[in-house]
Amino acid sequence: MEKKTRRIIFFIFVFIFLLSAPLVVLYFQGYRFDFENKKLTQTGGIFLKALPRQTDIYIDGGFSRKTDFFFGSILIEDLLPKKYNIKVKKEGYFEWEKNLEVKEKEVVEAKEIILFPKDADFSFLSNGIKNLWFSPDGKRMVWEEKEGSLWTLKLYDLNKNLKSHLLKESDVSKKGAEFFDLEFSKDGKEIYFKVITAEQLKSFALEIDKIPPILKEIKESSLLPENIITYEEFNNDIYYLDNLGYLYKTDASFSLKEKVTTASFPLKKETGYELYVFPDFIFLEEGGEILYLLNQETKIFERFFEGINSLKISSDSKKLVYCSDSEIRVLFLKEKTTRPTRKMGESIFLVRLSEKIKDVFWLMSRYLIFNTENKIKIAEIDNRDRINIIDLAEFENSEIFWNPVDKKLYVLEGENLWASKNLIP
Secondary structure, eight states: OHHHHHHHHHHHHHHHHHHHHHHHHHHTTTTEEEETTHHHHHOOEEEEEESSSSSSEEEEEEEEOOOOOEEEOEEEEEEEEEEEEEEEOTBBOOOEEEEEOOOTTOOOOOOOOEBBBBBOEEEEEESEEEEEEOTTTEEEEEEEEEETTTEEEEEEETTEEEEEEEEEEEOOTTOOOOOEEEEETTTTSSSEEEEEEEEEEEEEEEETTTSOOOEEEEOOOTSSSSTTTEEOOOOOOOOETTTOOEEEOOOTTOOSEEEEEOOOOOOOOOOOEEEEETTTEEEETTTTTEEEEETTTOOOOOEEEEEEEEEEEEETSEEEEESSSSSEHHHHHHHHBBSBBBBOEEEEEEOOOSSSEEEEEEETTTTTEEEEEEEEEEEOOOOSOOOOOEEEOOOOOOEEEEEETTTTEEEEEEEEEEEOOOOOO
16 A cells, blocks of 8 residues: 555544544533434433332333333433433333423433232122221221121231121120220220210220230320310320410420410311321311411411311321312422422322312322222322323222231222232332
8 A cells, every 4th residue: 555545544534533532522421413403412311210120111102121120220311301201011010101301411200100000909808897997007907897786896917817806885885885986006005995875975995915805994184174176296295276266385284385376266166176287387177178277487377278088198207198079289298309309388289080089098108099989099199291090999989098018908898898919019
């Protein structure tokens, strides 16, 4: 090869290198040419984490790849800034779909995706049941069961699938007693309940860990002031609303009390009131219909929500779900910095239905389970794009009870009790 030819080839390669080197540098810095918008732009990414693991990820209708086996996560990089349609699929499960917007130099996240089984596989547990309550550890439940025209209380061990007798109506009163209002002690060793017998309201405690269980009547505390309309215990303090409409905070002995509100709340005659106390938020429910929120600056209760039928705090104590007969909303009690970010006190609307909503529970920190007249539904609280809602099962006029310990849904349809399989992989 002639010297002149070699020199030409050398300069050609030098030219190619000088031309390509900046492009290579830009490429590794995340720059791509956006042909649609005809400009050079930096890319972003999408991070997904889903249960069950090894789910299929589709982007804009095309298969991308599976989430990993160990963590169920995936990072999809080098995406041009725009909206992408993301679908997460696995055979035998409801799919998850959302349009997520990728921005330059940012990774958009969806970290708590759960695919729920299409077949919840409900199994029959028992019949003749009027109501049920879970122990604090979620390992046992007490239910009210009918035996003829009388009621009895049964204890059911969820680990052993074993039912045992606790109490029957005649143990409380030979003349009959109307049963209501049961709750567990904090350690789960006792239950407290009330009955009406001979036109008298009586309270009882039953030690359920004793063989046989020990029943004792509870006399109402003389420390409780007579002028209290309603009260709530929180962090070893007692908050109570008196008959003049003022909210007070006191200790267990009621010896040190502090007025919380600056103005009297206009109480209505023959109307029930309920207090709900959470960190930095105090609610007052009036007549099971109107929810008021205490303004922390003015110290006055202000109308917050109408038509309230359910109010529950999440397991992480950072969110409240509240609903009416037709819509569900979520209130953030604490600042949330992970994407999507939320401010403390921010309320988001989730769903509105033509069917009547009966009750709602926190399934996990980002999912709710609720029932209507004949359906049980699960909804996420991520309101970017559309809300993913699935119809899990159909039961007529049922009551639902979610147990976060065994991750099963218990459904009381009429007097028949059903239990799902584990709903969370």
